[in-house]
Each structure stands twice: as C-alpha cells, then as structure tokens.
Amino acid sequence: MAPLLGLRSRTTRQVCEGFLKELISKSGCRRVSVWSVDPVRSRIDCLLVKGEHRGAFEPDVRECCHRLAAEALARREITRIKRSVAAPGEGAALKVAALGEDLDLESAVSVPVVNTSNINQVLLLLNLLPGEGTHLLRDEQLNQWADALAFNVETSLHERCTRLAKRLSIVLGGVRGRGPRKLFDALAGLALKEVNCDTVLVFLEERFQNELRLESSVGKTIPSGRDAIGLPATVNQVYKNNREVLTDYADSTTSGVSPALVVPLRDLSGRARGAICCVNWVDASKGTPPDLFTYDEVAVVDALVEAFASQLEILLAEQHRHDAFQLLGHELRVPMVAFRAVLERLHAECNVKRYEFQYNHFDELSIYGDLMRGLLERLDIIRVGPDRVSFAPRFTNLLTSIIAPTKRFLRPLLRQRFMHPDQIVHGGFEDLPKLCIDPALMTQVVFNLLENAIKYHGGEPATFRVDIRVTRSVSGCEISFRDYGIGVPRGEEERIFLPGERGSNVRTQRLGGEGMGLWLARELVRRHGGELRLAHNSGPTEFVITLRQYLKYHHPGCVESHL
Amino acid sequence: MRAKAILFIDDELGADQDTPDASYMSYYLQALRERGFQVMVATGADSALQQLADNSENMGLIVLDIMMPPGKAFANDDTRGGLRTGVLLAEHIAQAYPDIPMMVLTNIPDPDERKEIESQKNVVRTLFKPYCTPFELAQEVQDFVGSQDA
Numbered sequence: 001m002a003p004l005l006g007l008r009s010r011t012t013r014q015v016c017e018g019f020l021k022e023l024i025s026k027s028g029c030r031r032v033s034v035w036s037v038d039p040v041r042s043r044i045d046c047l048l049v050k051g052e053h054r055g056a057f058e059p060d061v062r063e064c065c066h067r068l069a070a071e072a073l074a075r076r077e078i079t080r081i082k083r084s085v086a087a088p089g090e091g092a093a094l095k096v097a098a099l100g101e102d103l104d105l106e107s108a109v110s111v112p113v114v115n116t117s118n119i120n121q122v123l124l125l126l127n128l129l130p131g132e133g134t135h136l137l138r139d140e141q142l143n144q145w146a147d148a149l150a151f152n153v154e155t156s157l158h159e160r161c162t163r164l165a166k167r168l169s170i171v172l173g174g175v176r177g178r179g180p181r182k183l184f185d186a187l188a189g190l191a192l193k194e195v196n197c198d199t200v201l202v203f204l205e206e207r208f209q210n211e212l213r214l215e216s217s218v219g220k221t222i223p224s225g226r227d228a229i230g231l232p233a234t235v236n237q238v239y240k241n242n243r244e245v246l247t248d249y250a251d252s253t254t255s256g257v258s259p260a261l262v263v264p265l266r267d268l269s270g271r272a273r274g275a276i277c278c279v280n281w282v283d284a285s286k287g288t289p290p291d292l293f294t295y296d297e298v299a300v301v302d303a304l305v306e307a308f309a310s311q312l313e314i315l316l317a318e319q320h321r322h323d324a325f326q327l328l329g330h331e332l333r334v335p336m337v338a339f340r341a342v343l344e345r346l347h348a349e350c351n352v353k354r355y356e357f358q359y360n361h362f363d364e365l366s367i368y369g370d371l372m373r374g375l376l377e378r379l380d381i382i383r384v385g386p387d388r389v390s391f392a393p394r395f396t397n398l399l400t401s402i403i404a405p406t407k408r409f410l411r412p413l414l415r416q417r418f419m420h421p422d423q424i425v426h427g428g429f430e431d432l433p434k435l436c437i438d439p440a441l442m443t444q445v446v447f448n449l450l451e452n453a454i455k456y457h458g459g460e461p462a463t464f465r466v467d468i469r470v471t472r473s474v475s476g477c478e479i480s481f482r483d484y485g486i487g488v489p490r491g492e493e494e495r496i497f498l499p500g501e502r503g504s505n506v507r508t509q510r511l512g513g514e515g516m517g518l519w520l521a522r523e524l525v526r527r528h529g530g531e532l533r534l535a536h537n538s539g540p541t542e543f544v545i546t547l548r549q550y551l552k553y554h555h556p557g558c559v560e561s562h563l
Numbered sequence: 564m565r566a567k568a569i570l571f572i573d574d575e576l577g578a579d580q581d582t583p584d585a586s587y588m589s590y591y592l593q594a595l596r597e598r599g600f601q602v603m604v605a606t607g608a609d610s611a612l613q614q615l616a617d618n619s620e621n622m623g624l625i626v627l628d629i630m631m632p633p634g635k636a637f638a639n640d641d642t643r644g645g646l647r648t649g650v651l652l653a654e655h656i657a658q659a660y661p662d663i664p665m666m667v668l669t670n671i672p673d674p675d676e677r678k679e680i681e682s683q684k685n686v687v688r689t690l691f692k693p694y695c696t697p698f699e700l701a702q703e704v705q706d707f708v709g710s711q712d713a
Contacts, residue, residue, distance in 0.1 A: 330670065333692070333693060334575075334670065336693060337587065337670065337692045337693055338587035340696050341587050341588075341590040341591070341697050344590070344697060344698055345590050345593070345697065348698070373693045376693065384673060384674065388674055440694070
C-alpha cells in the first residue's frame, strides 16, 4: 500500500481514519481499530474504530482488542489469536469467543506501529480483526501497513506543527498594540482552535517571585469552583519540573474528572517561564465520557510554545525594562518629593523670619525640582507607554502654563550651552483662547521639542534661536517651532518619529540622545487628538503641532466653566 | 467637618513624625496642622483599621497612600508586594465607612492602580505627590472642607 501523502497537515485521528478506510477496502478486514499508548496514565486508549459494527464498540470486543493490543505492546511484535485459542499469556480471558458472536469474527491480529517523530507518543497499535478467509495475512504485509501508517502519522504531525508555527508568526504579526495581554491572547486563541478544547489558560512567572500569574484565558469561562481542585498544583508542577503533563483532575462541582493538558512556556534557552494549559470541562452529570487529550496535542502545543519563544523573550525583556524603570522612578520620586517639600517649608520659614539672600536661590532650586519632576514624568511615560499614561485635560493657557514654565525648566541646559532663555522667542499668543490640554503632558511635548533644538543646534551659542509661533484656525491652532540647527536629512521625515530612531546626521556627529523624544512628543499630541509633523527639514527646521481647541470627544475635565 | 479629624495613612510617616528625625512626610502633617486641622496618623493598614474601628465617628476625612506593606489585615491578599495595599484598604473603607470621604495621596503613577482606587465612591480626589507639595495638600483639604461646609 502506498503512503497516503495527501493526508498531510491533519490530525493523527484524521490520518488514521483515511488509512483505515483504505486498509479495510484492500485487505478484506471486517473491523480495524487503532490504539494509542498513554505512558503518563499507563494505559492504552482506543483512538479509532472502523469497519462493521453494530452500534457502539461492543464492550466484550473492545475488552478483547484492548488486551490484544496490550499483548502486542509488551512483546513489540505482531500478535495473533484465533477463535477458541487463548492468546499467549492471557489465559481464558482472551478467548476468541469474546471477539463477538454477532460479527462472526474468526481471528485477530495486533500490529505495533512505532511513531518516532514525537518522543512522547511512543507507539500506535493497529488492531485488525480479519473477516472470513483473510486470517492468513502475512507478517510482511502487516509490517508494510504499519510502516505506512507510521510514516503518515509522522509526516502529518510534522507538517501540522510547522504550519502552526508559521500561522502563529502571522497571527502575532497582526496583533495591534503589541501589548503583552494581546500577544498571550493570540497564543491562547490559536491553541484553543488547534487543540479543540474548552478553555486555554496562559500563565507567566511573577516578577521577582517563583510563582505564576494568569496572563490570558480564552474560550469558555472557567465554571465556578472547578479551578480549585488540582489544576493550579498541576500547572505549578509543570512550571517547576519543566515537563509536559496530561492529566485528569478531580472536579468538585460535578464529581467527575476533567482532562487537562499542561505544557511549560519556555524561553529560547529552554527554561520554563510559565505554562500553557488546555482544559475540557466535562459535565459528569450528562454521562458523556471525557474527550481525552493525546500526545498529538502535546506536540502541537509544544510547537506553538517553541514558535512563541522569541516573542516571549521580547516580552520578558520588556518586563525587565518596565520593572527597572518602575524601581528607578520610585526610588527617585521619594527624594524629589522630599526635596520639594523641604524647599517649600524652608522658603516659608525664611519669609516669616524675613531672611534675604543675594540671589533668588529658591527660584533656582524650584526650577531644578520641576526639571527632576519632568524627567521622572518622561520616565513614567516611556515605562507605561504614551497611549496609557494618565490623561487629564483642562482648559489651559498655552503661553503662561506651558511655554513659559518649560523655558524656565530649560534654563540649566541653556546655561550649560552658553545660551539664554531670551533666545527662545514667541508670538501670536495674544488672542489665543485656553486650549483643552493636559498641562503635564503638553509641557513634556514642548520640553522635548525645545530640548532637541538646544541639543542639536550645532552652531555658535550666539546664533541659537527658536521661534514659537501660533496660528489660529477654525477648529483650533497650529504651533510651530522653528530653529536653525543641524536639521533633519531628507527622506528621514517620518523615521525620526519612530521610537529609538534618530536622524543620521545626529548619529554621525556623536550627539547624545536615546531617540525617544520625538516619538513621545508625537504620541502625546495624538492623545490630545492632534498631530505633530516636520514641516521643514532645515534652514529653519520647523516642527508643527496641530491642536483642536476642544477635544474631539468631550472630556469631563474640560467643562465650559473653566473657560 | 472642621471639628472632625483627618486620618492620614502613610507608612512613610514613620513612628517619629513629631521628632527631629521625622520623615519628609511630616511636612504634610505640619502643613495640615498649621491650617487648624486635627490630624491622626496611621503608619500602616492595621493601625488605620484599628483607629477607624475605635474612632470612626470622629473622622471627617481620610488621606491615604497606595503603596504600603500589607500588614496582617491584607497578608493573605494579592497586594503585589504592597503596590495595591492602599487599593484594598480603600475598598474596605468604602464598604465599612461609606460616609468618610477619602483623598488619595500617592507616588504611584500607574493608571490601572489609580483608576481602581478612584472607582471607590467615597474617593473625592487623587493627588500625585510630585505635583502636590505640603502646602498644596493643605489647600486641597481646605477647599474640600469648604465645599462640604458650603
């Protein structure tokens, strides 16, 4: 019999189904069943039955085939029995009479089928019940069938896993927002579809702790009470042992058992960093037997996990970055708050006691306090993401509440570069009404644009100049920032707004920077429903912010009374 | 309200808030007291719950931090290493003492935690420490009390 190459990319059950159909038509067998070995549960399960039957797989015939399969498995060779003859080593229980009076079967043959592609699924047993006159099937013929089936099962499983890995790459590539939760949902969703189970749960190890937390749950909602018995312990065991498990765990709600398949979620080095769990919620009260998972499905989920490993590495790296930023932000925030509190108290006490100083030290320290706060704000925006950072717009005077304070915050940097705040000029603000903006976020935008203009001036300090102009439009305004610095090379107008990207002329001049400023500024402007673009590349370089006076969707922070 | 006390819950206040070794957070206490408010201090969840149990009828306002050790009260809850202790405490207070308004004064900028705590119905204001100096907190409290008395 020729191998059934047309059956690739199908489940083992589907492969066996086509194979058995053809086998029955060519061999004259009246009944063929395939059995699968489950080494974890130490048992042999019937995968499929084809051929003549009267209703369900008759219990006595099933029992006989099961025992015959076990015998073939133990001996690892073709095993035969005939009517009225006991099978070797099995005694009276295996008499052929048990093969079924109704079917009038004459004899049975069990042929081990070794499947080498999946190390977990060690053996398939092809169990043949020949019809009249066909009980003299030659061993050579039987072995050819076994080899053909093994080849098809292996090829099919391999193809299925490869296809699934590619499919996962496509699915992950299409995830919008790239948030960890969405990526884990995509992984779980594909597993749900491919393994055909009720629920898929994805767990990831807790930061700094050797415990798991649920990252994603797709499919049916976990029935109440069912997650309490056994499953969490199994998932933890899989994570700690870094080894797949097929299990049935007790279900307190229905007094039945629910089958589960748990596979470790591994990184590129093979270390377990979490677990993925497929569950079928069996309702014992309905009397339906549980649909057990097989090692076929372990291989499929393993393939998904392997394909997800590089994405997992990225997520873990992002998590480490997030944790480091959070820790750094928190550690810096405490002294900064303390600094501002103490400064405020000191200023008040000096006022009471009428101390006078030669310079306005409080103003200077206050600028540094605000600058530290602005930098911490930027750290938080990078950590949380500009699309998720708190957004609290209110009607704000752009000049007095945003531009003027930002110029003050930049005083230390200007001084460092031998520049002066007066070199940043502005105009057109006279008749501008208050805009509905988040003052902290918009300050960050203006700060980033001006900081870039200062850092990338390139010429003599005396030639530094930034013109900030406002032009009103029907729905809002345009704020342009013109400087006479090194500019942006042609063709890089959009690239400079990508995170981590900087102009090629900046990189060749070895100027410091992490390439986050313009990306953040644009994203923050977009949070306001506006846009930030590069209008001119150089001579002057011009960035333009377009803002609406009112937010597209009315925000509770911007009520008319604030006008 | 003016006759009632403010319960200030923040682990950074420490036990020595009225001594020269006091934490910077004692400036917040001082600013409130200078405005004439009577301020009671709880340096953790357990102490806060105890004071509320003993004296809730005299509490007019609670000023609450989010990140604190879970204490015995929330030892078995998911506080994410103390990051959410204030959230759980606010939930408890909202249920047990729904008439006492709460102001949250926190260093935590994460929108999720802040949204969760702001969803409690008696949270009247969320203040971010870097944007709220002691005098500004005192002014916020004064404004709130004024609006309640009006």
